[in-house]
Amino acid sequence: MIALVLATTLLTGCARGFLSYPPQVRGNRIDPDRLQELVTGVSTQADVTALLGSPSARATFDNNTWLYISSISRPQIAGTQSLLDQQVVTVSFDDRGVVKAVEKRTEADSHRVDFVSRTTPSPGTDTNFLQQLLGNIGRFGPSGGTGLSGSSSGNY
Numbered sequence: 001m002i003a004l005v006l007a008t009t010l011l012t013g014c015a016r017g018f019l020s021y022p023p024q025v026r027g028n029r030i031d032p033d034r035l036q037e038l039v040t041g042v043s044t045q046a047d048v049t050a051l052l053g054s055p056s057a058r059a060t061f062d063n064n065t066w067l068y069i070s071s072i073s074r075p076q077i078a079g080t081q082s083l084l085d086q087q088v089v090t091v092s093f094d095d096r097g098v099v100k101a102v103e104k105r106t107e108a109d110s111h112r113v114d115f116v117s118r119t120t121p122s123p124g125t126d127t128n129f130l131q132q133l134l135g136n137i138g139r140f141g142p143s144g145g146t147g148l149s150g151s152s153s154g155n156y
Helices: 002-019 032-036 045-052 129-134
Strands: 024-027 057-059 062-075 081-093 099-106
Touching: 032 045, 045 081
Parallel strands: none
Antiparallel strands: 024 062, 057 062, 062 081, 081 099
């Protein structure tokens, strides 16, 4: 009995390490030491590209704001992802291309977005029971057949 409990405990410990997925890093993860090398009012867009690489995105209405987006997640059962860490570094430039501000944001700074589940109706797609029941009346061919091409004499 003790051997069975010991074997089960050992196999459970092995299975946890063996069956768990490693964390997945997505996006452009910024090293904090490189981020400290940026000097506000001195560093240029070329300096930022050399230190941090190309941005993940640019702000929608402002080309002078670069976004470096990254996340660390772990795959779970049924293909879902559990978010372990999320980071967004925002670098803003003035009109001359010199760094104006550097901000680091985490998941705590994010805003929750609620999705709307309703759909937009389109005319002509909703049929009631009576329309479905009487929908095929008059759809038969003029020769008394079922509307199929060819003769309706039954010769094959």
